[in-house]
Amino acid sequence: MKQLTAATRARYFRRQLVNRVMGGLCIAAAGVGLILLALILWMLFSNGLAGLTLDTFTKPMSQPGSGGGLANAIIGSLLQVGVGAMIGAPLGMMVGVYLSEVGKESRFASIVRFVNDILLSAPSVLIGLFVYQIAVLPFGGFSGVAGSIALALIAMPIVARTTEDILRLVPQAYRDGAIALGSRENEVVGKVVLPAAFGGILTGILLAIARIAGETAPLLFTSLGNDIWSTDMTQPMASLPMAIVRYSNTPYPEWVALAWTGAMLITVGVLVLNIASRFSYAAVAGKQGG
Amino acid sequence: MVAGMTIDTQQPAARTPRTTPMAAPTVTATSAAAAPTLIRLEHINAFYGQKQALFDVNLDIPDNTVTAFIGASGCGKSTLLRCLNRMNDTIPSARVEGAIRMDGTDINSPAIDPVQVRTRIGMVFQKPNPFPMSIYDNIAYGPRTHKLHGSKADLDELVEKSLRRAALWDEVKDRLNKSGLGLSGGQQQRLVIARTLAVSPAVILMDEPCSALDPIATAHIEALIDQLREHTCIVIVTHSMAQAARVSQRTAFFHMGKLIESGPTDQIFTMPKLDQTQDYITGRFG
Numbered sequence: 068m069k070q071l072t073a074a075t076r077a078r079y080f081r082r083q084l085v086n087r088v089m090g091g092l093c094i095a096a097a098g099v100g101l102i103l104l105a106l107i108l109w110m111l112f113s114n115g116l117a118g119l120t121l122d123t124f125t126k127p128m129s130q131p132g133s134g135g136g137l138a139n140a141i142i143g144s145l146l147q148v149g150v151g152a153m154i155g156a157p158l159g160m161m162v163g164v165y166l167s168e169v170g171k172e173s174r175f176a177s178i179v180r181f182v183n184d185i186l187l188s189a190p191s192v193l194i195g196l197f198v199y200q201i202a203v204l205p206f207g208g209f210s211g212v213a214g215s216i217a218l219a220l221i222a223m224p225i226v227a228r229t230t231e232d233i234l235r236l237v238p239q240a241y242r243d244g245a246i247a248l249g250s251r252e253n254e255v256v257g258k259v260v261l262p263a264a265f266g267g268i269l270t271g272i273l274l275a276i277a278r279i280a281g282e283t284a285p286l287l288f289t290s291l292g293n294d295i296w297s298t299d300m301t302q303p304m305a306s307l308p309m310a311i312v313r314y315s316n317t318p319y320p321e322w323v324a325l326a327w328t329g330a331m332l333i334t335v336g337v338l339v340l341n342i343a344s345r346f347s348y349a350a351v352a353g354k355q356g357g
Numbered sequence: 358m359v360a361g362m363t364i365d366t367q368q369p370a371a372r373t374p375r376t377t378p379m380a381a382p383t384v385t386a387t388s389a390a391a392a393p394t395l396i397r398l399e400h401i402n403a404f405y406g407q408k409q410a411l412f413d414v415n416l417d418i419p420d421n422t423v424t425a426f427i428g429a430s431g432c433g434k435s436t437l438l439r440c441l442n443r444m445n446d447t448i449p450s451a452r453v454e455g456a457i458r459m460d461g462t463d464i465n466s467p468a469i470d471p472v473q474v475r476t477r478i479g480m481v482f483q484k485p486n487p488f489p490m491s492i493y494d495n496i497a498y499g500p501r502t503h504k505l506h507g508s509k510a511d512l513d514e515l516v517e518k519s520l521r522r523a524a525l526w527d528e529v530k531d532r533l534n535k536s537g538l539g540l541s542g543g544q545q546q547r548l549v550i551a552r553t554l555a556v557s558p559a560v561i562l563m564d565e566p567c568s569a570l571d572p573i574a575t576a577h578i579e580a581l582i583d584q585l586r587e588h589t590c591i592v593i594v595t596h597s598m599a600q601a602a603r604v605s606q607r608t609a610f611f612h613m614g615k616l617i618e619s620g621p622t623d624q625i626f627t628m629p630k631l632d633q634t635q636d637y638i639t640g641r642f643g
Contacts, residue, residue, distance in 0.1 A: 240486035244549070246447060247480035248499045248556060249472050258502070263489045355489035355536055 108334075115331025118324030123332075127296040128310060131319035137329055139296045140310040144333075146298065147211055147290060147306055148280050151218030155279075156272045159223040163230025163268075168256050180231075186224040194220050195285035203289060211304035214290025221282060222275040229271025233264045266351030273344035277337040283308035307333050392419035395560065395590045396441065401455035401465075403436050403445065403614075410436045414455075414616045416609055420559075423582060423591045425605035425622065427598065428637070432611040434594045438562050441592065442478040443471035459559075476503055478560040479553035484569050485545035487537030487552070492529050495537045495548055496520060499556035515555055523551035524581050543574025547581065554585075561585065563593040567600065579604050598638060602626050610634045 071079070122136040129135030162183065170176025195217050202213040237260050245255040261268070286292070292309035293302070307329045314326035396418040403411035411433045418424050426434035436445070443464070445451040457465040464474045476499075487495050496516040499505070506512040516533070520526040525547040529540070537548050546566060553561055563582070567575040582591060582604050595601050601608055602622060609619035610629075618625065618634045629635045 238486070240482060240484055241488055243444070243447075243482060244486040244488065244552075245498070247442060247444065247475055247482075248502065248552065249476035250502055251472055254502055258498070259488055355538065 111327070111331050111334055114324070114327035116328075118321075118328040119331070123325070123328055128294045128305065128325075131317070131321055135325070137307065137310055137325060137332070139293065140305040140307045140329065141332065142298060143211065143290070143293070143305040144280065144307040146300060147214045147218060147286070147304060148276060150212070150215035150300070151279055152222055152272065152276045154215065155219035155222030156226050156275065158219070159226025159275070160230050160268060160272075162223070162227035163234060164256060164261070166227070166231040167234035168252075168260065183224045183227050186220070187228060190284070191217075191221055191282055192284035192287070195288040198285065199288035209289060209291035209303040211290050211300035211302065214286045214304060214306065215300070217285035217289045218279040218282060221285060222279050225275040225278060226268075226271055229274070230264075230268050233267030233271065234260060236267070237263045263355065266348040269347045269351070270344040273340045273347070277340040280336055280340075281308060281333050283312055287312075392421045394418065395420035395459060397456075397458040398437075398440075399456040399458065401437065401440060401453065401457070403433070403440060403454070404452045405448070406450040410614050411440075411453075412614045416616055416619055418560075418590060418592060419607065420590045421586055421588070422607055423586050423593060423605040424607045424609065425601035426592065426594045426609050426611060427596075427601050428611035428617075430596075433614040434609075434611045435564055437611070438480075438564055438592060438594050440465065441560070441562055442475050442480050444480065446471050476556055477558055478562060479556065479558035480562040481546070481549055481553060481564070481566050483565040485542055485549055487540070487545050487548050489536065489538055491534045492520075492537050492540070492548060493533040495552050496555050498552060503556060505556065519551040519555040520548075522554050522585070523547045524577065524584075525551055541574070543570050543577055546570060546574070546578055550578075550581065550585075558589065560590045560592065563591065565594055565596060568596065575600075598626075610637060612637070 120136075122134060123138070124136060124141065125138055126134065126136035127139035128137065162179065166176055166180055166183075170179065198213055198217040198220065202216050203209055206213075241259050241263055242255055245259040250258070286306050286309055290306060290309070291303040292313060293305040297304060311326045311329045311333075314322040314329070317323065394417040398414055398416045398418070401411055401414040402409065414433075414437060426438060428434050439445045440453050441457065445453055453465060455465065456463045459477075462469065464478075488498065490498075493516055496519050497512055500512060500515055506515055517526060517530075520529060525544060528544060529548075532539075537545065540548060546569075550561070550566075567578050570578065579600065582593065585591060586606075593601075593604065605622045607620065608622040608625040610617045610625065610633075612633060618629060618631050620630075625634065626638060629638060
C-alpha cells in the first residue's frame with residue numbers, strides 16, 4: 068500500500084466516491100418509487116374501505132341516497148374481462164406460437180411482430196373507437212360484447228408478445244430431442260415446447276387480464292355503462308372502471324365513496340392475479356424441475 | 358514402440374494389415390468384419406448456404422457395430438451424422454446431395470418423410486436433453502407419439518424394458534414420476550438413450566455423448582454402448598481418440614469435409630494407411 072503514488076491514491080478515492088454516490092442515487096430512486104406506491108395504496112385503502120359494505124356486493128348502482136352498491140358493475144367487469152380474455156388469450160397465444168415456432172425470422176413474421184408491437188402501444192381509446200365502428204354502429208347500440216372485443220384487442224398483443232418471449236427461452240435442445248424421436252412440427256410444439264413454457268404463458272395471460280381489468284377508455288365507446296342489474300351481454304353493460312368515472316365526478320359523498328371502493332376492488336383483484344401468476348409459475352417450474 | 362519403428366523403417370508394404378493376433382480387439386474386429394452393411398453412403402455432398410461442408414463422402418456402415426467418426430472441429434463429422442437422420446432438414450440453409458441407402462431405400466430422397474427416417478434412426482445429443490417432464494413420460498414420449506403400445510400395462514413394460522436396456526432402471530425405478538431434470542448428467546444421458554431405445558430404432562446416432570460428463574459417467578455410457586451394439590447399429594462422433602479406440606470397431610477419419618480413411622478401428626489406430634490419419638491420431642496435427 069505504501070507504494071501507491073499520490074495520483075493513484077486520488078484515483079482510488081474518486082472511484083470509491085463515484086461508486087458510493089451512484090449506489091446511493093439508486094437506493095434513493097427506489098425509495099421514491101416505493102413511497103409513492105405506498106401513498107397511493109394508503110389513500111386508496113383508507114378511502115375505499117370507508118365505502119365498503121355488504122351492499123357494495125349485493126346491490127346494483129342506484130340514485131344517491133337510496134343505498135346502492137356496485138354489484139352490477141362487479142359482475143359486468145367480470146363478464147366483460149372474462150369474455151375478453153377468452154377471445155384475446157387464445158388468439159395471442161397462437162400469434163406467439165406462430166412468431167416463435169413457425170414464422171421465426173421470415174418476412175411475414177417480422178411484419179406480424181412489428182404490427183403486434185404497434186398494437187401493444189396503441190392508445191386504448193383508439194381501440195375503443197375502432198370497436199365502436201365495427202361492433203357498435205353496425206349493430207345499433209352499445210353492448211357488453213363490444214366491450215369484450217375491445218378488451219380482447221388489448222389483451223391479444225400482450226399475450227402474443229409474452230408467449231413469443233417465453234417460447235424463445237425454451238432450449239432448442241428440447242425441440243431437437245423431440246424432432247430426433249420422429250415428432251412432427253405440431254407434436255414438437257404441442258407436446259414438448261408449450262408444456263415446457265406453460266407457467267410463463269399462464270403468467271402472461273394473467274398479467275394481460277390484470278391490465279384489461281382496469282381499462283376505461285375502450286369501454287367508453289363500447290359497453291358504455293349501465294345503472295341497472297344486467298347480465299345480457301348484447302345490452303349496454305356496467306363495469307367497475309366506468310362506475311368509477313361516473314361516480315367520482317359527482318357532488319354526492321356516497322357516490323364518491325363508492326368510486327373509491329370500486330378503485331380498491333380493481334386494485335385488489337389485480338394484486339391477487341399478480342400473486343396467482345407468481346404461484347402458478349413456481350408450481351409449474353417446480354413440477355418440471357424435480 | 359519398437360514395432361512402430363520397425364514399420365517406419367521398412368517398406369510401405371509392411372503397413373498392410375498383418376495376421377498377428379492383437380489380444381482382445383481380435384474378437385470384435387472379426388465380428389465387425391462379419392456384420393453386413395446396414396447403411397451405405399454414396400457421394401454425399403453437404404452445404405450450409407454457399408459453404409460446402411462435406412465433399413463426396415462414400416462410406417459403408419455395418420450393422421451391430423460401433424462406428425466412430427473422428428477428426429478435428431469443423432471437419433464435417435457432425436454434419437455427416439446429422440445427414441443420417443435428416444436433422445439437417447431443420448436448418449433452412451442446409452442442403453444434402455447424394456444417396457443414403459438403408460434396406461435398399463434412399464432415405465435422403467425428398468420423397469421419403471424425414472419423420473419416418475427418424476423413427477428408425479434415433480439420436481443422442483452432446484448435452485443431455487431430457488424433456489421437462491417425469492422420467493416415465495420422457496421414456497413414453499416416443500411410444501405415445503407413434504402409438505407403439507396397446508394398453509397402459511404395455512407402456513409400463515416398454516418403459517421398464519427401455520430403462521433396463523439403458524442400465525438406469527435400478528437407479529430410477531422408485532422415482533419414475535419425478536422430473537427427469539432432477540437426475541445427474543450421466544443419468545440424464547442414459548435416460549435420453551432409454552428414450553431413444555423405447556421406439557426400437559435400428560440405428561442410434563451419438564454426437565459426442567460423453568463430452569459433458571465426468572469420467573465415471575463416461576465409463577457407464579461406454580459400457581452401455583458396447584451392450585447396445587448387440588441389437589443396434591451405433592454411429593458415434595467423438596473428439597476423444599481414446600474413446601474411439603475403446604468403444605468402436607470401425608473408425609472413419611474426416612478432415613476439411615472429406616473422408617480421409619476408414620476401416621477397422623485397430624487398424625486405423627495402429628497401422629493407418631495414410632500419413633494424414635497417422636498425424637491426427639498421434640496428435641501431430643496442426
